[in-house]
Amino acid sequence: MGGTSLFGPVVLATALWYPGDAAPYAVQQAAxxxxxxSLVLGAIWIYALWALQARPSAPLRQEAGV
Known part of the structure; x- marks a missing residue:
């Protein structure tokens, strides 16, 4: 996972560095x-953080008698 998070921006920057449409097709596809x-993983990460915040912690559930 760590390699993917480092490799993605490098490939994207490489594709954007090429002038016009001169980037090789494989680089465009990889970018x-x-x-x-990264957009999908970011959306999943944000949803996971939201879901964890929306759920009360165990001590609060015990106090509420749930």
């Missing part, structure tokens, strides 16, 4: 893949 992957 698109890692961009979509």
């Amino acid at each position: 698109s893949f890692f961009l979509v992957l």
Whole structure:
């Protein structure tokens, strides 16, 4: 996972560095893949943080008698 998080921005920056559409097709595909992957993982991460915040902790549930 750590390698993916470092490799994605490097590939994306490489694709953006090429002038115009001169980037090799494989680099364009890799950049698109890692961009979509980072967006999806970011959405999952934000949802997970939101879900953890929305759920009361165990001591609070015990006090409420749930």
